[in-house]
Amino acid sequence: MVTPPIVSASLPFDAPSYFAQSRDVCVVYDTARRFVYANPAACGLLGWDAEGLVGKSPRDLYGDRAASIEQCVERAFSSGEIVQVVHKIRGSAGAVAYIDTSYTPVRGADGSVSFVVSLGRDMTDTSARWRELEDTVARRTRDLTAMESRFDVLLRNLQIGLVIRGPRGDMRFVNRRALEMLGMTEAQMHGRAPNDPGWAMLSEDGKPLPPDQSPMARALGKGEAVSPMIIGVDRPKIGDRVWLLVSVMVQRDQADVVEQYVATLSDVTEAQKATRALAEREETFRLLAESISDVFWMTDANGNTLVYVSPAYETVWGRQRSELYERRFQFLDAIHPDDRAVVVEAMPLQELGRYDIDYRVVRPDGTIRWVRDRAYPVKDASGQVVRVVGLASDITELRAASELIRRQAEALRELSTPLVPIGHGVLAMPIVGVLDSARARQVLETLLEGIVRHAAEVVILDVTGVGVVDAQVASALVAATQAARLLGAEVLLTGLRPDVAHTIVGLGLDLGTLVTRSTLEMGIRWALSERKRGKNVHSRK
Template structure:
């Protein structure tokens, strides 16, 4: 660097600071109107004061570092800073040439030019270094993003602007069983079941590209081995500044086991309902109640009579007596294979309960072995009227009904 400016020139520059600023401001505004710069006028103060310090023998590189920090805090880009530096340089040169003695004017102008050039070079160098560091940071971020995308424990894929798979992560490959070469470049709908693919094309995708996102869409993917993978897919659209689709990113949640469990639970509920209906049907079949008119009911029993069926029989018969205002109930046990203590107890209990409602019971169909069993068990049938056949029982029941029991 040349020697510092002569003291007289430096004093003159200091005294002309405001005039220099005004001159540089006019030049900068003119350049801005012509679209040549975007530097703010406030940056001129920083540059003028920094140049004055440099003319006193300061280090231009140190000045550049200081200027760069100040200009960055003001939001001045590199091209704007260089433009502002240029108008300040021209203002200084014009002043030292116009105000200095001819023998020193040239040297003073060269000093101004050298300081400005070194400041500009230092600014550019520092900006290049910053740019390089920014690029290294971005590369690191992108590398980290790619690593996260590949290794996150979630099924993820990316689709390009043409609607083709541009990236799938490791979990996607693991879940579906394909290699990347079998996947990249193909449409994601190629891996969906026909129903899911149609739903995607006709419903999901039109809304997705309109709103820029979709949430918890249920799809079925086809694995390489032919099995199905149920997923809940959520995705977002990435657009450029013009609003054009650049890519989309999707996260898929495997819900195969959950849906299988839900379907199993639904099937179990349906099966339970079927069983309940069948039980109800069997109950009605096992304890049929036939109104015969004229105050007579018939309950033909078929099969074994256990405790549960005895309770069912009693409930059905009592309800029928009340509903039909019956006076006589016929219990036909022709279809009961054997009459034991449980059957006898049930018959006696039914008789007593029906009697409390003001009706009576006619028992038909008792065979010799059944009668013998009842005698051996010492069961007293009490007020039960017994008839050998259902025909006889019907006749007796009608007679009781006409007589009002």
């Protein structure tokens, strides 16, 4: 049912003509602050009694809840100005309605305010959406505040140092980790500019770094980001030095104006120490490898790529190392043709640790050097071969010395067992020194070769120079005698001293039919006289 409007005949204008069809709530108050008109929209929304409303005040309807309405009506009458407000009113169905209301004063002929027209628009749905929006904004503001708080905690406890400065270098933020790395307090950081002479910094090579060359100072000076660089920082209070990896980012606004500089700091002290220790070891290795005369070389696990070869290669091979780096197997070209196939065949033994070979190298000038080449595998913790290292030694002089020693030894052996022709068919062998088993074999070999070569019938073994005659020496003499007889020669033993004869008797040795004489001279005379008379010396007992 449509509620009829409330209207008073005292209105100076035809209110129903203006507001009867309006969806907005329209109420008119007289100077007594009482209702004189309410349109159907007002009666329908608020459930007012159309007949009993005229002459009543808002307090008559709402009691103390009408205070805000009364205040607005009063202000409009007293000030003569429009009053704008949103009323929260409980409607006829008990639902709360939000009415966006304007109180407009209407003046009479005398210029005084005689009526106040209240026009209100139901903003309940809009207010609900606005309140929802407000709630959303409030909730998101709280979330953002909490997030900022958590982010601040995160930044302050981040294990990477963080320093933020404004466009002019003013300190805006520094976290706990950065303070620890720099050995400073937050107050000290705020009081020190990036180019302050108080900074004690070093460049990566250990040289002093001027303050204006620090990462942050460089970024501020050029307005550009600084790529990661390693700097050393002395911390006087702690008494140590830390190495930091520092980079600086530049944050700009939409107009490309610098807003702030953000520096990140990472402690790389241990890594820097390890790097320096490794560099020192590499330098020591380089000095060692480049100082020795042997050729030190290193390849990958497969032996296909040359990792390193020492400068001695150029001395031994007579060729440039650069050529070997370009062609891994270029060294084979210099190996003597007669040795090359053997070297190639042995190369698979390198990663097995069984590569040890001698070969000749032909230098560009035609000279030949003897080389001993050895290789060993280098394995990682899992036992896999990761490198093959080798050592090639120039053994030319060593081989020459060994050959000289061999020849000298051979000459000494010949001198130690000389076989001297005395006459036709007669040989003499003076023996000097110790007659051990090795020398006994040599005596026997020389004796037998001499008998055959000279067709000797008599051989004189003179033991005058033998210091000690024992069972071993006697056995050797008996063996020589027997072997000589098998070749048709008689052995004559000379130079037996009395003490030697006593030793032989004491040992119970039987020299059999061996002919003896006391001196070499007597032995030679006997042998020549017997040979001259043409007697058969084999028949002598």
